[in-house]
Amino acid sequence: MNSNIQKLTDSIGKVIVGKDDTIIKLIASLLCEGHVLLEDVPGVGKTQLITALSRSIGGRFNRIQLTPDVMPSDIAGFTMLDSRSGEFIYRDGAVMCNFLLADEINRASPKVQSALLEAMEERQVSLDGETHMLPRPFLVMATQNPVETYGTFHLPEAQMDRFFMKLSMGYPDAGEEIKILERTELHNPILNIEEPAMHVDDVIAMQEEVRRVRVSEPVKKYIVDIIGATRGDRNATLGISPRGSIALYKAAKAFAYIYEREYVTPDDVKIAAVAVLAHRIILSPQGKSEFGTGENYIRSIIENAPVPAM
Numbered sequence: 001m002n003s004n005i006q007k008l009t010d011s012i013g014k015v016i017v018g019k020d021d022t023i024i025k026l027i028a029s030l031l032c033e034g035h036v037l038l039e040d041v042p043g044v045g046k047t048q049l050i051t052a053l054s055r056s057i058g059g060r061f062n063r064i065q066l067t068p069d070v071m072p073s074d075i076a077g078f079t080m081l082d083s084r085s086g087e088f089i090y091r092d093g094a095v096m097c098n099f100l101l102a103d104e105i106n107r108a109s110p111k112v113q114s115a116l117l118e119a120m121e122e123r124q125v126s127l128d129g130e131t132h133m134l135p136r137p138f139l140v141m142a143t144q145n146p147v148e149t150y151g152t153f154h155l156p157e158a159q160m161d162r163f164f165m166k167l168s169m170g171y172p173d174a175g176e177e178i179k180i181l182e183r184t185e186l187h188n189p190i191l192n193i194e195e196p197a198m199h200v201d202d203v204i205a206m207q208e209e210v211r212r213v214r215v216s217e218p219v220k221k222y223i224v225d226i227i228g229a230t231r232g233d234r235n236a237t238l239g240i241s242p243r244g245s246i247a248l249y250k251a252a253k254a255f256a257y258i259y260e261r262e263y264v265t266p267d268d269v270k271i272a273a274v275a276v277l278a279h280r281i282i283l284s285p286q287g288k289s290e291f292g293t294g295e296n297y298i299r300s301i302i303e304n305a306p307v308p309a310m
Contacts, residue, residue: 004198004206005258011056011197015048015189018176022169025275026053026141028254030203031210034164034247035120035140037105037279042145044169050101050141051190057203058196059098060135066108068153072115076125077132090132095119098135098200105142106152113155116140117162137203157238157282164247166279206257213253214263218308222266223248226273229301235287236297244280251276266307274298 001009005027012023026049029036038046047063054061064074077093094100095116102108102116119125120140125132142163144155160166172180183189223245231239251272256264278294291297 002258002260004202007197008053008056011193012049012052014192015052015183016045017179017183018172019045019049019169022049022167024258025165025167025272026050028251028258028272029164030137030139031207031254031257032164032247032250033137033139033207034250035142035162037160037163037166038141038143038169039146039166040143040168040170041147044171046141046143046169047101047103048190049169050099050139052193053139054099055190055193056197057098057200058198059137059200059203061099061101062094062097063101063103064094065103066105066112068107068109070108070112072112075112075115076119076127079128079130088128090127090130093125095125095134095138095140096132098137098139100138100140102140102142104144104152106144106155108153110153113153113159116142117159120162135200137200137207157280160279161241161243163279165251165275167275210250210254210257213256213261215249215253216263216310218310219252219264219266219269220249222305222308223252223269226269226277226301226305229305230277230281233287235284235290236281237284237287238282240277240280244277248272248276265310270302273302 008027009020009023013020016023026036040046051061064070073093075093075095077091077096079088079090082089105113105116119134123134123138125134227240227245227248230236233239248269252264252268255268255271274295278298281294281297283291283294283297287297291300
């Protein structure tokens with residue numbers, strides 16, 4: 001594994017117990033300048049995961065608890081009249097940071113969801129004719145509870161597609177939960193990260209290095225074949241768009257970089273596929289009956305897609 005990535009993973013591991021796969025995928029999203037939707041039950045460490053990432057990098061971290069009464073200005077900021085200068089000045093919203101935890105995104109109104117997703121896509125905020133650029137790197141990790149539906153506003157499928165990856169932490173096993181109890185006995189585990197493992201400039205440099213990872217023509221065709229298999233399939237009401245193929249292409253490059261290769265292999269594509277593609281699929285009634293979830297459907301596509309020789 002890349003030494004910088006190992007250093008970052010070890011730092012986050014001081015807080016989060018036994019979720020290395022989720023940590024690596026979160027870092028891969030960061031390297032691709034993508035955003036993450038974390039769908040999981042309450043209390044499994046979603047907030048601590050993004051807090052540990054921001055503390056490990058030394059970036060600015062904001063958290064906003066989304067409820068139906070949150071306004072778009074809470075997300076994007078607002079302009080106000082300065083009584084002393086007589087000029088309008090911009091006041092930061094929650095998105096003006098490096099790492100934003102948008103807790104329970106499905107509790108926010110559609111107008112607030114749209115304001116957040118616009119900032120995620122454009123990486124800027126436009127107010128009263130002025131554009132305010134968001135800092136780099138910029139990562140949004142939005143959470144939602146898959147169980148509760150009362151008092152929530154379902155994210156439309158077209159908006160789900162804006163998230164680079166959808167991840168789930170899941171419950172810890174018995175051994176991991178004992179370690180969690182021991183870590184929380186004396187103090188907040190976040191305090192275990194005393195100094196950042198790297199700086200935001202290091203992350204920007206790694207993002208540039210990921211872009212230089214090579215992808216051969218057979219692997220590009222492999223990605224396109226996987227995406228194409230979801231289109232016109234009777235198991236899927238909506239196939240994956242080119243945005244999905246671009247995301248899979250970028251994620252595969254990130255995994256190649258993480259594992260210290262200058263080129264992408266089919267295994268890099270396989271590792272990324274479920275997290276990158278499953279939330280972009282709408283299964284037909286037949287698909288739901290046969291596969292149950294988008295994750296199982298994508299796994300089936302991967303198993304049946306011809307793998308190019310390297």
